Amino acid sequence: MKDGAHRRRLPAAIAELMRWGTIIGSILVGAATVGTTVNASWAVPVAVADVSVFVMLPVIRVVMMLAAYASAMDVLYVWITTALLVLLAAATVVGLLVS
Amino acid sequence: MAGGIFVVPLLTLFAGASFPTAVAVSLVSVIACSCASAPQFLSARLVNLRLAAVLELATVAGSVVGVLLVGSIAPGILYGLFAVVLLVSAAQMLRPRRSAQPLGSGWGERLRLASSAPDAGGVDQRYHVGSLPIGLSLMFGAGTLSALLGIGSGVLKIPAMDAALRLPLKVSSATANLMIGVTATGTAAAYLILGKVDLVLAGPVVLGSVLGAVLGARAMVRVNGSVLRVAFVLVLAALAVPMGLTAFGIEIGPLR
Numbered sequence: 001m002k003d004g005a006h007r008r009r010l011p012a013a014i015a016e017l018m019r020w021g022t023i024i025g026s027i028l029v030g031a032a033t034v035g036t037t038v039n040a041s042w043a044v045p046v047a048v049a050d051v052s053v054f055v056m057l058p059v060i061r062v063v064m065m066l067a068a069y070a071s072a073m074d075v076l077y078v079w080i081t082t083a084l085l086v087l088l089a090a091a092t093v094v095g096l097l098v099s
Numbered sequence: 100m101a102g103g104i105f106v107v108p109l110l111t112l113f114a115g116a117s118f119p120t121a122v123a124v125s126l127v128s129v130i131a132c133s134c135a136s137a138p139q140f141l142s143a144r145l146v147n148l149r150l151a152a153v154l155e156l157a158t159v160a161g162s163v164v165g166v167l168l169v170g171s172i173a174p175g176i177l178y179g180l181f182a183v184v185l186l187v188s189a190a191q192m193l194r195p196r197r198s199a200q201p202l203g204s205g206w207g208e209r210l211r212l213a214s215s216a217p218d219a220g221g222v223d224q225r226y227h228v229g230s231l232p233i234g235l236s237l238m239f240g241a242g243t244l245s246a247l248l249g250i251g252s253g254v255l256k257i258p259a260m261d262a263a264l265r266l267p268l269k270v271s272s273a274t275a276n277l278m279i280g281v282t283a284t285g286t287a288a289a290y291l292i293l294g295k296v297d298l299v300l301a302g303p304v305v306l307g308s309v310l311g312a313v314l315g316a317r318a319m320v321r322v323n324g325s326v327l328r329v330a331f332v333l334v335l336a337a338l339a340v341p342m343g344l345t346a347f348g349i350e351i352g353p354l355r
Contacts, residue, residue, distance in 0.1 A: 011144065016138075030306065033302040036299055055130060084281070091163045091289070092292070098170055
C-alpha cells in the first residue's frame with residue numbers, strides 16, 4: 001500500500017522539483033546575462049548561482065528518490081540510490097583531481 | 100536528444116571556443132535540457148524511475164572513466180571521435196525501431212523493473228525489461244562518451260534501450276532524457292568548482308536549451324516524425340564533416 005502510494009507521488013514530486021528548479025535557474029540565467037551586458041558587479045555571482053542550480057537539480061532528484069525508497073522500506077533501491085550518490089561524488093572528486 | 104551533440108560542434112566551429120570550454124558549457128546545457136523537459140515526461144507517466152536509477156549507476160561509473168581519460172587524449176582524437184559519434188547518431192536515426200516486447204529477463208525481474216506506460220491511445224500497456232547486462236555495458240560506454248565529449252550520449256542510449264532492453268520508444272526517450280542530467284552532473288560539478296565553465300557563454304546556451312527542450316517536448320506529438328528525422332540526419336552529417344576535418348588538422352576558415 002505504502003509502496004503503491006510512493007510510486008504515484010514520487011514522479012509528481014520530481015516533476016515539480018524539475019519545473020520550479022528550471023524556472024528559478026532560467027530567471028537567474030536571464031539576470032546574469034543582463035548583468036554581464038551592463039557590467040554589473042553582481043553578474044558573476046548570479047551566473048555561478050544559475051549554473052549551480054542546474055548542476056544540483058539531478059542530485060536533489062536522486063536524494064528525493066532515496067528518501068522515497070527509504071520511507072517505503074525498499075531496501076534494494078535504497079542501496080541503489082545510495083550507490084548512485086556515492087558514484088556522483090566520486091565523479092566530482094576525480095574530476096577535481098584530474099582536471 | 101539533449102542537444103550536446105549540436106552545442107559542442109557549434110561552439111568549437113562557429114564561436115571559436117576551445118574543445119574543453121565547449122564540453123564544460125555543453126554539459127551544463129545538457130543538464131538544463133534534461134531538467135526542462137522532465138516534468139512533461141514524468142506527468143505523462145513515461146519515465147521508469149527504477150530503471151533510470153539502475154542504468155545511472157553504469158552511466159555515472161562510465162563518466163568517472165571518461166573524466167580520467169580526458170587529459171590523456173589529444174584534441175585531434177576527440178574531434179575525430181565526435182565526428183564518428185555524429186555519423187553513428189545519423190545512422191541510428193535512419194535505423195528501423197524494434198517493437199517486439201521481451202518476456203522479462205532474470206535481472207529485470209529481480210530488480211522489479213517491469214512497469215506500464217500509456218500507448219498512443221492512452222491505454223496502459225505493461226512492458227518488461229530485456230537484457231540488463233548488455234544495457235548496462237552500453238550505458239557505461241555512454242557515460243564515458245558523455246564526460247569526454249560533453250554530450251548526453253543518446254547515440255548509445257537509444258540502441259541500449261531499443262535493442263538490448265526492448266523498451267517502448269517513448270519510455271526509452273523519456274527515461275534516457277531524465278538520465279542524461281545525472282550522467283553529466285558529476286563532471287559538470289567538477290568543471291564548475293574549478294572555474295572551467297565559461298559563464299558568459301553558458302548563459303545564452305542554457306537559456307536556448309531550456310526553451311528548445313520545453314518547446315520540443317510539447318511539439319513532439321504534433322511534428323511529422325519522418326520529416327524531423329531526415330532534417331536531423333542532414334544536420335548531423337553536415338556537422339560531422341568539419342569536425343572530422345578538424346581532427347586531421349584541416350580547419351575550414353569561415354567557420355572559425
